[in-house]
Amino acid sequence: MNHWAIYLNNDSNKKGFIKDFQHGKIPTALKEFALKNGKLFSHFTLEKLIDEEDKHDIKIISNEGQALKTMSSGEQKRALLHHLLNENPDYIILDNPFDNLDVAFQKKLKTILEAHSESISFIQLASRKSDTLSFINNYGLIEKDKFSVMDSSPSNENKIPNSFTTISIPKSGIEFANLPDTLVDFKSVSISYGEKKILNNINWSINKGDFWQLSGTNGSGKSTILSMIFGDNPKAYGQEIYLFGSKKGSGESVWDIKKKIGYYAPAMTDKFSGRHSIENMLISGLNDSVGLYTRPTEFQQRIIKQWLALLDLTSIKNTYFNKLSTGKQRLIMTARAMVKQPPLLILDEPTAGMDDESAALLVALVNKFAVETDTAIIFVSHRKEKGLKPKRTLNLIPSEQGSTGLIQ
């Protein structure tokens, strides 16, 4: 039985490859799959199913009747795999299958895939070489639109630009006045959805300049916690949650809170599909602008010039954002959340779907930002992100009574 690992890098046109594959435009080396029944395990499939569930008000993938869109990302992947295996395919394309999965479920997924590898071929599209499944016996690479066969799995080599050591994080010139030392304070916070208990007695204080990693298994409540800080989750009202000194729900506007937070989650990248230059994208981070075309001041232009130099992007500053590789887009979106040096920076699984090289670059940038600025950081990640240097971790430990928080 043939199995493939096909590696992706910053410039790979993964979407194009998948589309071509599904329409029978298959590289010669993989021709054996041409007439077979294949399925796609990917967030693209999930998005389509969520849409269909919404449109027709049905549950296609039933998990005790819970709608797919309300499941945590791990629960969604679990349900999708189950659904696809039930359809007895000849092969399954696995699109970065381990992204967004906690370590325990990654292990479980590996075991499930191993068990099926005798009867189903797997084509694993992988951005991280370390994700390669044990039973893989063929290797390939997608560079831009071109597929090529490789003899073996490639070696890891990460390059961090020199500018990271020679250039400091540029000062934003923006002052955030009257901030208390404790920026976020959760006091005995417990949350349920109906009968389902999600969080149990969470106490968490985030002080100025802290660097936290928020971790926990799939469904343990990480997104729920974030939505109570950054979002407008109605569950937050009535709880003892203090943001920048005010009790949540005590009259402050969502906008007042959002102004003080830099936020990045990979799903945001898709919202910027228009033609914005890299330079404009970064400037928009200083302006809090939704529209991107507020004319920047000279001072702002100077700051962004420094950022471009730091990120080694000066030579391509006028390139349209939507023309860039995923890795570069994510690096820029992360920097965009950083440029105004907000009191609090939230990075929600920022490295999901990135290749090794761009993930290492992003981690290096976050570490540098943590050391050189007063911004408090919450970095959400399932992976033990190689090289990341958080000072503390809030680990959510699930139980029947909801997750409790273990601070390490």
Ligand SMILES: Nc1ncnc2c1ncn2[C@@H]1O[C@H](COP(=O)(O)OP(=O)(O)OP(=O)(O)O)[C@@H](O)[C@H]1O
């Ligand atoms: N609106 C909702 N209705 C019912 N259950 C919900 C709703 N929103 C979230 N949940 C449940 O709350 C639990 C916590 O979800 P949450 O998304 O916060 O977890 P998570 O730790 O971020 O998971 P992941 O790492 O997989 O994204 C999950 O079991 C999820 O199914």
